[in-house]
Amino acid sequence: MSTNPSADNSPPITTECVIIGAGPCGLFQVFELGLLGIGAHVVDSLAHPGGQCAELYPEKPIYDIPALPVCGAQELVDRLLEQIKPFNAQLHLGNEVVQFARRDDGRFDLATAGGVRFDAGSVVIAAGVGSFQPRRIGIEGSDAWEGAAVQYRVKNAAALAGKHVVVFGGGDSALDWTLELLPRAASMTLVHRRRDFRAAPASVARMHEQVAAGRMRCFEALPHSFLVESGALRGVSVKSPDGAVHALPADQLLVFFGLHPKLGPIAEWGMALEKKALKVDTEKFQTSIPGVFAVGDINTYPGKKKLILSGFHEAALAAFAIQHHLYPQKKQFLQYTTTSPVMHQRLGVPD
Numbered sequence: 214m215s216t217n218p219s220a221d222n223s224p225p226i227t228t229e230c231v232i233i234g235a236g237p238c239g240l241f242q243v244f245e246l247g248l249l250g251i252g253a254h255v256v257d258s259l260a261h262p263g264g265q266c267a268e269l270y271p272e273k274p275i276y277d278i279p280a281l282p283v284c285g286a287q288e289l290v291d292r293l294l295e296q297i298k299p300f301n302a303q304l305h306l307g308n309e310v311v312q313f314a315r316r317d318d319g320r321f322d323l324a325t326a327g328g329v330r331f332d333a334g335s336v337v338i339a340a341g342v343g344s345f346q347p348r349r350i351g352i353e354g355s356d357a358w359e360g361a362a363v364q365y366r367v368k369n370a371a372a373l374a375g376k377h378v379v380v381f382g383g384g385d386s387a388l389d390w391t392l393e394l395l396p397r398a399a400s401m402t403l404v405h406r407r408r409d410f411r412a413a414p415a416s417v418a419r420m421h422e423q424v425a426a427g428r429m430r431c432f433e434a435l436p437h438s439f440l441v442e443s444g445a446l447r448g449v450s451v452k453s454p455d456g457a458v459h460a461l462p463a464d465q466l467l468v469f470f471g472l473h474p475k476l477g478p479i480a481e482w483g484m485a486l487e488k489k490a491l492k493v494d495t496e497k498f499q500t501s502i503p504g505v506f507a508v509g510d511i512n513t514y515p516g517k518k519k520l521i522l523s524g525f526h527e528a529a530l531a532a533f534a535i536q537h538h539l540y541p542q543k544k545q546f547l548q549y550t551t552t553s554p555v556m557h558q559r560l561g562v563p564d
């Protein structure tokens with residue numbers, strides 16, 4: 214398995230299938246397609262695979278995965294990644310699929326915000342509750358600064374050397390980046406709305422040590438307004454719980470208020486929707502567009518239950534339907550992984 218976060222200006226990647234979403238169902242879709250000899254590329258807007266399991270509850274135990282009486286959510290993701298290794302699917306992480314078009318020849322053109330383009334024979338939408346988007350700073354007019362002076366993730370840490378940095382947030386990302394950037398920033402200020410932090414206690418203790426040593430500042434406050442001079446961002450003012458407003462000089466604001474899922478561009482792609490979910494049939498798990506399938510939390514049908522094991526079943530049936538869609542002349546056989554030499558070969562298992 215390899216990763217390819219961005220490929221600006223490169224030609225489109227031609228593939229049998231693009232899977233949108235690297236949550237548990239998208240990952241298992243790779244496995245089910247792989248067993249049938251179908252290759253796939255997986256795209257996810259998050260920087261890591263695992264969807265909700267990895268993003269929302271990595272430490273929690275799951276008790277309803279068949280044959281695993283208890284399995285940590287991150288452990289499930291790690292096991293799925295291990296299981297799909299033989300199929301060498303390419304993961305394009307940190308890439309939101311923002312463009313989708315069905316061509317006259319029945320193939321699909323897709324593109325990510327990061328500039329990766331695909332020419333795909335089929336598409337599986339395994340987008341869960343939607344793509345995770347950063348919660349924004351909440352100051353009017355922030356659009357003008359976002360992506361430059363206001364950032365929701367650190368794209369290039371080296372570029373922040375010598376800058377006056379203000380970090381917002383109280384979780385691990387906020388604390389980790391504060392401590393990481395502190396030695397090279399011209400100044401560092403951490404702003405959090407509460408006195409208590411959600412981040413790992415060891416990081417919080419290290420941050421307090423740095424504040425006590427006078428190497429950085431920490432405010433209990435909320436973002437209030439931008440300080441702009443001659444068209445450039447010169448800082449940000451923040452409001453303390455007592456109502457006092459403090460002006461903090463800054464040329465770089467890093468905001469880590471967490472992520473929230475948004476159905477986003479998928480809603481605009483012309484597939485039939487019901488309550489923000491894609492309508493599918495229960496034979497093929499195909500959407501209203503032939504060649505586009507949907508598995509996992511993103512789909513809906515009578516009796517749908519948003520459970521991981523439902524998504525796994527859907528992925529198995531969708532794989533057969535995709536094989537038929539791509540190769541309608543091909544005869545389909547149900548083969549067992551225990552006994553099929555072809556499947557052993559695909560799995561890299563010696564006979």
Ligand SMILES: Cc1cc2nc3c(=O)[nH]c(=O)nc-3n(C[C@H](O)[C@H](O)[C@H](O)COP(=O)(O)OP(=O)(O)OC[C@H]3O[C@@H](n4cnc5c(N)ncnc54)[C@H](O)[C@@H]3O)c2cc1C
Nearest residue numbers: 234236237238257258264265310340341343344509510521
């Ligand atoms: C706290 C909690 C506990 C849970 N416990 C259980 C449990 O015990 N058992 C159980 O069966 N289920 C449980 N669930 C539900 C389970 O996590 C979901 O059913 C499962 O994650 C759905 O998997 P998925 O692959 O369909 O989607 P997700 O896990 O939501 O993954 C979808 C992925 O698609 C990506 N994506 C979306 N749109 C785009 C786009 N346009 N471009 C690129 N990427 C995109 C997202 O970034 C995301 O990573 C729990 C959920 C929560 C929140």
